Amino acid sequence: MPELHFAAIGTQWMIDTPQPIDQTLEALISDRVARFDQTYSRFRGDSLITALATDGGTHRFPDDADALFDLYDTLYARTDGAVTPLVGRALERLGYDRDYSLTEHGTVEPAAAWTTEVAREGTTLTTTTPVLIDVGAAGKGYLVDLVGELLHENGIHEFVIDASGDLLVSTREPRRIALEHPFDPSLAIGVAEISRGSICASGSNRRVWGNGRHHILDGRTGEPTRDVIATWAIAETALVADGLATALFFTAPERLAESFDFQWVRMFASGLADRSPGLQGELFS
């Protein structure tokens, strides 16, 4: 299958399609990614997120923000505040900042309350004080969905979008997807089979720095999570799968299943793993 490779939002992307993606569509994808980055990147001085972090006040986000913040609202409720877009400041304090300083500055504090700190009316966010939003828990998955929509709109209905391990699959025959071992990328702990839908992974193994710091923060304490070391979520959209992969670090799958229809795999620091009964695929034991 022809493949289109490109770099976007700090990671490598690959799109498999039966027919090649022409230059016009490639330009559309590139433009879509650029607009997303312009809005949501907290690493860019000119993004809407940075504006909100600098001045606070009222900011109108693009139409696509509605679904993203809706998902965060649900995850926030289901995880008792552990998953929140307001972990941004805590991430910065821990050193996961624009310069990747990886140096702790300031003290670790719980994230501000998403429900009280930010008033949201659709896509319009209002804050009294500057707040730093981080959509890292679901943003990449969402962009995968948006690129998938572009493909559908342009007549390409069969594809696999692979944003470095977060995938959206739309194929006739199920794709077999390896679940990468969190300790060793040459190994897999299992395989999932998907023909329609998304699988997203989250791990505490990779983005890691001093003193047990890694990028998955518990919004209730501002501290990184510890016990679960890797998660996978399979859902209809990459937005939901990506968000749930993060939420699985904090919250029992059964509780998340009250709001979402999804399959899952978790791996623990003990080397054990568990999975949803309905998972299409297998874990190796």
Add this chain to the structure above:
Amino acid sequence: MRLQNKITLSALAGASLIGSLAGCTTTASTPTSDTSSAPSTGSSTGTASKTYKDGTYTEDGTYQSPAGTGRITVKLTLASGVVTAVNVNGHATDPTAKTYQADFDSGIAGKVVGKKIDSLNVTNVSGSSLTSAGFDEAIKAIEASASA
């Protein structure tokens, strides 16, 4: 400190035991505790010319979970400077972990083993190792400064 270097190496080699253990407080590896002196840019592109002795290394580590402190034993095998095998054993003492151990017997949760991705008939890989190019650059810079 001996193992620390080897674990740091594994991060460079594309494996990432550094992460799994730095998520813990461990007697064997606190490589990233040095990062307070890390450069804030990736300007340092040191070539990690250090060589590591092949062999199998075993270290204990501890981690904190809501149920208390857990202990794991990590065994890793190095060949030609690359981590070729990783084995992690949990020593469950707390009730939650014991539950998982018990579940394993009934087939609900169990110890998983890694299989070579090359040997599997798969088209894609889902994982977090490739997540952030920028972050990997930073890790490399830290590795360079840590081994300097």
